[in-house]
Amino acid sequence: MTEVGKMIYEEGIEKGIEKGIEKAKELLIKQLIKKFKIVPEEYKKKIMALPQDVIEVIGTEIFDLNSIDELKKYF
Template sequence: MSSKISKSERTLEGIELANSIEDSAVKLKCLTLLYALFDKFGDQISKKRFKEVFSVTEIGKMIRDDGKSEGKTEILIKLLSKKFKDLPQEYEEKIKKLSSEKIELIATDIFDLEKVEDLEKYF
């Protein structure tokens, strides 16, 4: 099959077409499928353009927010481990289940915590 437009240009057209779908569920399915294909077979231009489009979709925002939340949690666990020399596993598990707001609250209060048991008030 021969074409006058490049694979990259066809890819970009596919991204733009999928992004123009109004039904969010269908759009999500199309973008997810395109992501899998681009990750496996896409060139650098296609991947870059896809990331630009994908990052402004609802799923892109959800993934980004989840990543931020996980990062905050991991940093907090490291800080608490350093502060208390040994953070019990049970506290790590409890912290991982906390909301982002609670994580931020503990991080703000970290200098006021005197012993590891002071974390109990956040659970």
């Protein structure tokens, strides 16, 4: 594979990863809406700005959250 080919390939991989992370954030918001019925726009924006590792933690701990306000500790 040429250098240009490698660059294009790596760029495609990066875009795919970014898209996957964005989808994970959107899914997390949907799960929070299902659980709490409403998620403030402010929280949605903050979730979309969180790094992947924090999204994974929230996704794992979502069953232990008792109120939407408990998300504040992740922001």
